[in-house]
Every structure is written in structure tokens, then in C-alpha cells.
Amino acid sequence: MKAIVKVQEGKGNIKLLNIKEKALNLGEAKVKVAFTGICGTDLHIFHDTFKSYPPVVLGHESSGIVESVAEDVKHIQVGDRVAILGSTEQTCGVCSYCRTGFYMFCKTRRGMGHGVDGGFTKYVTINSQVLYKLPDHISLEEGALAEPLACAVQAVEELTTIQASDTVLVTGPGPIGLLTLALLKLKGCRIIMTGTNADEKRTTIAQQLGVHHYINVEKQDLTSEVKRLTQNAGVDVTIDCSGSAHAIRSCFEQLKPLGKHIQVGIVGEAFSFDFDLITYKQLQVFGTLAHSFSTWEKVMNLYEQNEIQLKPIITSIQTLDNWENAFTSCENKEEAKVLLKYE
Structure with missing residues (x-):
């Protein structure tokens, strides 16, 4: 399957490559990615001004549909429409920050799209605990805004x-x-x-x-x-x-x-x-730095209430093949939120 990959350190060094799908381990779910937003972090990784661990698939603002689940996963089912909390894919789980939900400060944290493989591809295999079911009235396009919305929610509601x-x-x-x-x-x-x-x-x-x-x-x-x-x-x-x-x-x-x-x-x-x-x-x-677990609960409540305007913020949807033009349009402030889809 195709993926947008930071292949090595240094400015640029991002390519559209073919990669293998990952095996499904206990506790995990396989999600077919619907949309992944281009974030300023992705642009920083392009310019090598944000720490990444190449080779790594970029993208961390993703929504999708659950394709399969491990045998021990019960709270998520095949066919569920989900938003993905990609920031906690690798944490220690035992420090005071992890235990209180402030995972951003875990010293061993690596998030999707910079520390572990992210959403600019067809499938992601991920800890099922970080998948959040979307209400039926929320589109997958809007669902891909969950992560940046969480950043705004922490800033406005929690500090x-x-x-x-x-x-x-x-x-x-x-x-x-x-x-x-x-x-x-x-x-x-x-x-x-x-x-x-x-x-x-x-x-x-x-x-x-x-x-x-x-x-x-x-x-x-x-x-x-x-x-x-x-x-x-x-x-x-x-x-x-x-x-x-x-x-x-x-x-x-x-x-x-x-x-x-x-x-x-x-x-x-x-x-x-x-x-x-x-x-x-x-x-x-x-x-304010990103979000916490409590922030994501508020985001899901906002989705459920269906009062916040999100659709006007999505100004372009493009395919992975067109990633270079999409990155450039974001860099030049020609768009607000650009979403990439597989095909």
C-alpha cells in the first residue's frame, strides 16, 4: 500500500512509497483510513524543524472505519466509524503524567506521524483504546478534525x-x-x-x-x-x-x-x-500543549451535540498522490484545513 514517508533526517526527504501492512497484535484494531489532515507539524517535519524518527509514515489527524480487531478487543467492532487519538501510541503508561491523562509529557512518548507510523496511508494498526466512535451525524471528514479540535478545546475550555x-x-x-x-x-x-x-x-x-x-x-x-x-x-x-x-x-x-x-x-x-x-x-x-484524555471526552461530547461548525474549515480534499501540492498550498496559506485520502 502507498504511504507518505519521511525516509531520513534533513529537509525534505519525504517520498510516496509502497509499504507493507502491519500484523494485528492483541489489543489492537486495524483501521482503513478515510481522511488525514495536514498539520503544521507535518510541515515542520518536512523542514526538519520537528523531531521525527525516520523512516516513518507521516500524518496524525485521522478518521476511518474499523477493518478488523484482535480477539481480545470488545469495545470496538468491525465497521465502526472512528477518530484516532494518535499521540499516545507509545508511552510508558506508568509515570504520573500517563496515569493522570497528561500523556503529552511522558518522557518516552512517541506519537503517530513522527515517532511511529501515521495516517498518510491506507491502513493503520493501532491500540484499540485510542479509537473514538463517531456519532452517525458526524461525517468522516469532520471526524478527521478531532485532533486539532482537541487542541482548541484544551486552550479554550480547560486552562x-x-x-x-x-x-x-x-x-x-x-x-x-x-x-x-x-x-x-x-x-x-x-x-x-x-x-x-x-x-x-x-x-x-x-x-x-x-x-x-x-x-x-x-x-x-x-x-x-x-x-x-x-x-x-x-x-x-x-x-x-x-x-x-x-x-x-x-x-x-x-x-x-x-x-x-x-x-x-x-x-x-x-x-x-x-x-x-x-x-x-x-x-x-x-x-497549552495539545490535549489530554479529558480533552478528548469533551471533543466527543461536542460531536454528539452537533452544534459546532466544522465543515467550513475543511477547504480541500486531495489524494496521497498529490501530497506535494497539498503541502505547498498549506505552506502558502492558500487553504485552511486540507485532508488527504488514499484514492
């Missing part, structure tokens, strides 16, 4: 309290930023989102999702606009989904005293900013 009356500034209209927007819209928040000239297509999606105010920071002065929109008060909460040092500085500048900042995007390098703003404004600052 601190965000009130329905809050004005929230979200920087970066990429897939995570748009999912964050969709969640905040459900909460009833007043949402300001920022982007650049490169985000034109994503601007339209933000408007579809119900953003209250969209600011192009290359055409408008952010500080002036925030002052106008908040009667000079500043915003209650800022959430950076861009990983841009400039955007992060802007977040702290736009916060009102006693405000909250949540950092989602990864910058990838050190940068400087006026740290005294945290003291002078008495701000609360939260970092």
Missing part, C-alpha cells in the same frame, strides 16, 4: 474560565485559530480575529464562522481598532494561534489589566518582549 461576556482577541486564522473561533462562538464571546494579507481565503471562513470583527494587521492599526471596539478598555482574553513573535507582543499590548493570555502557537525560537507588562497589568498567562 481557565472564559466568560460569555468576554471580548477575546484571537491572532492567526489558521485551522487551530478557526477552530478556536468556532468554540468561542458557541460560548457567546465577542471575538476579534487578526490576520495578514496572506490570509484572504481564511478571512472568508472566519466570517462564515461568525467572527464579530476581523482585522488585517497589514492594512489596519491593531491598537487603534481595539481601542475603538472596546472603548479604550482593551480585551479580556487573548489567544495566540499564530506562533508569531509580533502577534504575541500585540496580544499583551491589547489586554486590559487583570486579563488573560493563552499561548497556543509555537514560535520555534527565542524572542524578546516587554515582560513587565505581565506585572504592570497583573496578567494571567497560560501555555
Whole structure:
């Protein structure tokens, strides 16, 4: 079967190859992959700026249909439509982080798509415990957004309290930023989102999702606009989904005293900013890394409720054969979420 493989370390070194299917072991299920989303992590692996363990099949945002299960697996059945939690495929299972559900901090963790083989292929054989059944009303396309949605859920729902009356500034209209927007819209928040000239297509999606105010920071002065929109008060909460040092500085500048900042995007390098703003404004600052088991339970509840808008965020579906063009379109911000399918 075909697979998109990082064949060795270094920039690039990704090829579409034929690989063998893996044998089914006890506790495992074999899933026929329906869709796998291209994540910023996949682009970082392409550029060799995110640790991977080649040769490894890329892709970790997957949905699919259970093809077969090991004889000891009872909670998942052949034919079940599932989302895959790929981050825990290799963990120690006994450290304090594993035992409390915060698997991202396990020192031995290797996730799908970088540490073990991922979803850019036809079949994955995986621990059945990380398969989550999708409600009938959720499409497999939407199911492939479970992992990035979990990242947004942890940021918005689990770190601190965000009130329905809050004005929230979200920087970066990429897939995570748009999912964050969709969640905040459900909460009833007043949402300001920022982007650049490169985000034109994503601007339209933000408007579809119900953003209250969209600011192009290359055409408008952010500080002036925030002052106008908040009667000079500043915003209650800022959430950076861009990983841009400039955007992060802007977040702290736009916060009102006693405000909250949540950092989602990864910058990838050190940068400087006026740290005294945290003291002078008495701000609360939260970092968020991916998700936990409790986050995934919330994601499944959101799917069950069927209130959050996900379809507008999926802007392209392409085949594995076209992976290079798909990666390039993501790199150039021409799309929001791109899904790959086998054929």
C-alpha cells in the first residue's frame, strides 16, 4: 500500500512509497483510513524543524472505519466509524503524567506521524483504546478534525474560565485559530480575529464562522481598532494561534489589566518582549500543549451535540498522490484545513 514517508533526517526527504501492512497484535484494531489532515507539524517535519524518527509514515489527524480487531478487543467492532487519538501510541503508561491523562509529557512518548507510523496511508494498526466512535451525524471528514479540535478545546475550555461576556482577541486564522473561533462562538464571546494579507481565503471562513470583527494587521492599526471596539478598555482574553513573535507582543499590548493570555502557537525560537507588562497589568498567562484524555471526552461530547461548525474549515480534499501540492498550498496559506485520502 502507498504511504507518505519521511525516509531520513534533513529537509525534505519525504517520498510516496509502497509499504507493507502491519500484523494485528492483541489489543489492537486495524483501521482503513478515510481522511488525514495536514498539520503544521507535518510541515515542520518536512523542514526538519520537528523531531521525527525516520523512516516513518507521516500524518496524525485521522478518521476511518474499523477493518478488523484482535480477539481480545470488545469495545470496538468491525465497521465502526472512528477518530484516532494518535499521540499516545507509545508511552510508558506508568509515570504520573500517563496515569493522570497528561500523556503529552511522558518522557518516552512517541506519537503517530513522527515517532511511529501515521495516517498518510491506507491502513493503520493501532491500540484499540485510542479509537473514538463517531456519532452517525458526524461525517468522516469532520471526524478527521478531532485532533486539532482537541487542541482548541484544551486552550479554550480547560486552562481557565472564559466568560460569555468576554471580548477575546484571537491572532492567526489558521485551522487551530478557526477552530478556536468556532468554540468561542458557541460560548457567546465577542471575538476579534487578526490576520495578514496572506490570509484572504481564511478571512472568508472566519466570517462564515461568525467572527464579530476581523482585522488585517497589514492594512489596519491593531491598537487603534481595539481601542475603538472596546472603548479604550482593551480585551479580556487573548489567544495566540499564530506562533508569531509580533502577534504575541500585540496580544499583551491589547489586554486590559487583570486579563488573560493563552499561548497556543509555537514560535520555534527565542524572542524578546516587554515582560513587565505581565506585572504592570497583573496578567494571567497560560501555555497549552495539545490535549489530554479529558480533552478528548469533551471533543466527543461536542460531536454528539452537533452544534459546532466544522465543515467550513475543511477547504480541500486531495489524494496521497498529490501530497506535494497539498503541502505547498498549506505552506502558502492558500487553504485552511486540507485532508488527504488514499484514492
